[in-house]
Amino acid sequence: MDAAEFRKRGKEMVDYVADYLEKIDKRQVFPDVEPGYLRPLIPDCAPQDPESFEDVFKDIEKIIMPGVTHWHSPYFFAYFPAASSFPALLADMLCGGIGCVGFSWAASPACTELETVMLDWLGKMINLPEEFLAGKDGQGGGVIQGSASEATLISLLAARTKTIRRVQSENPELTEAEIMGRLVAYASDQFCATLGTTPCCSFDRLLELGPICNKENIWMHIDAAYAGSAFICPEFRHLLNGVEFADSFNFNPHKWLLVNFDCSAMWVKKRSDLIGAFKLEPLYLQHHHQERFRSLKLWFVLRMYGVTGLQEHIRKHVRLSHQFEHLVLQDERFEICAEVVLGLVCFRLKGSNELNKALLKSINEAKKIHLVPCYLREKFVLRFAVCSRTVESTHVKFAWQHISQLATDLLQTWEHDDHQQ
Amino acid sequence: MDAAEFRKRGKEMVDYVADYLEKIDKRQVFPDVEPGYLRPLIPDCAPQDPESFEDVFKDIEKIIMPGVTHWHSPYFFAYFPAASSFPALLADMLCGGIGCVGFSWAASPACTELETVMLDWLGKMINLPEEFLAGKDGQGGGVIQGSASEATLISLLAARTKTIRRVQSENPELTEAEIMGRLVAYASDQFCATLGTTPCCSFDRLLELGPICNKENIWMHIDAAYAGSAFICPEFRHLLNGVEFADSFNFNPHKWLLVNFDCSAMWVKKRSDLIGAFKLEPLYLQHHHQERFRSLKLWFVLRMYGVTGLQEHIRKHVRLSHQFEHLVLQDERFEICAEVVLGLVCFRLKGSNELNKALLKSINEAKKIHLVPCYLREKFVLRFAVCSRTVESTHVKFAWQHISQLATDLLQTWEHDDHQQ
Known part of the structure; x- marks a missing residue:
């Protein structure tokens, strides 16, 4: 394929992606396929001779789409959001075209420098203490990682x-091995200090943890993977109070800030701590630290949405989660299982775990919406996460009516079965 | 930005990327900027209100491009290749549009299944022992990682x-901590068993290492990050002999197989070893194992090039490195410092490290081509890596004539300085 054909095919692909996202609500959110569906549909090995773009393109709808869980459907309420927006898609096209590898300044100066400045922009948006910013000559600064666990x-x-x-x-009398044997990492069952846990979006108390860590010379890392994006809204910024005690802080714009995967933002107060931990071969750099030009996505999204546009996105999601919460609260058969702070509602039928498992099963088997569960203090709970960029009040209402009807159907059978036994 | 504007802007971006790659040889391969160039060119913080696409777009040439090292220029001979091709760019657009997260089968069945099948295709292309393949019910199989170090x-x-x-x-009397204290990892200064080291593309002797590892119950991991792509050509496959002793094997299609970053292919003989090492929360899956739909890139590239197209790409690069090698050998002032096996030539002026450092400096300061150095047994050596997809014999000839002329200029000054001292 040469540049001329890429121009043609690239434009067809732009239209395909636009069509896909524009009409995604018409697709069934969760696929019908069974494990192993794909292998029989394609050849056993790669073709010897080139196939045409048309051949490949027609297989997208035939082979791929039947097995896709549509994360950007407004009927997708599972896990946490996977961010996506048109400006980010455009930036990713540019990133792919440039195709540089940014493992050192010389390997791609623009890549290294834009990343540092974008992390300063983002840090200021959530009002991170100045110490975490690089500025012109600060000791702190941010870098983009692939995921919160990488951070x-x-x-x-x-x-x-x-x-x-x-x-x-x-x-000085101790060897490195002797010291290694004495090191301790403190963690809860969510690992480190966490703002917005995965099961129910709960928040650790930084103002209690922080001073202890500082006094005892313990490195404090804060993981705000999902919740961090919300701190761009002044009304949620208080949830980040105590970050001033931390050594490092991380959240994922690729979750809730409309920046496509991967873009996990990590800041440290002392860049030298990171550089010291990762001594690099000074002469040539091993290709092991390859990274793409990921800051382009941040640049495009922050500029084309503006802070106000991104705040609107966050606020819409929080508003919709409270709308769902209110609908649940009006139905006496249900209970809310954790405080609704951001875009996640944990709820369940008042009753056994088995009953709630049966409810979730009937929801996900109907495939009109998609949810995943969690356990909270041994109770099986349904998680309703507001996810899609395009989700609106009507989708939330539909989801609740659907859940409510399935609950009615289930409870009839359930009681009936109960009586029979 | 709505879908309608994305259609328009996306097509403009396709043309921009096509223009960039079509005329990349007209751009200076290494930028003129100094560290810190970018910060003064852009605002201190993100805009409150949205900016237009035009505003952002014009800044690409104004702010970004002056600081880009053009990895896909045919005058780029530094590091190792960063793979790029039009089919891979198209696949990445689709991947971004679908925007799914493939951390479990249910999270996106097509994503999980295509990856397994594509790694089988790729494994067969390099004639990996059957044990490494998933097939319909094999114990082995491949997964895509982000980098060789992740693998x-x-x-x-x-x-x-x-x-x-x-x-x-x-x-049974030993605790886990006691066992941990006794574990040993064997490595050379290139870490694990390596095929195609970064400095000079040398090869460890798998047929000697392998039987020892098997006998002593040592897990053998083979890293063929760069070289692995060459094994799709039967004439280079012998370099992989001994892989049958390994437990895991890895190479990077994103280096030399025309698949854009990131796509690092890793195979194991027993998938259960990986699954056992990474116990996942069974109920909901933490978002920590996020991955995009990276196998789409493999699918597009393998089909649209075919095995023969990819073999041609590898063979062209190897041919060009031998062309460069012959040019070096014809000049008595120079020496070749390591056997040229694939697409990398290590060479130097017969003389001191200082002389060779001065030569590299003059090459990279002229910015007509770009190289990086390495040390081989304390000798400072220049690495000429055939990198670009579009590099041809004329570019290699130009590079050699340029290096040769700079060497002539340097040696005159050098001898003159020598006489003065």
């Missing part, structure tokens, strides 16, 4: 290196 | 878990 791993390694050096300087 | 880390964790379990079953 956690990097924090852990940086903390380990820093602690070993400190202990070694205080106790 | 190495995962192998290490899987090996650790497997070894702990084995030792524990043999010595």
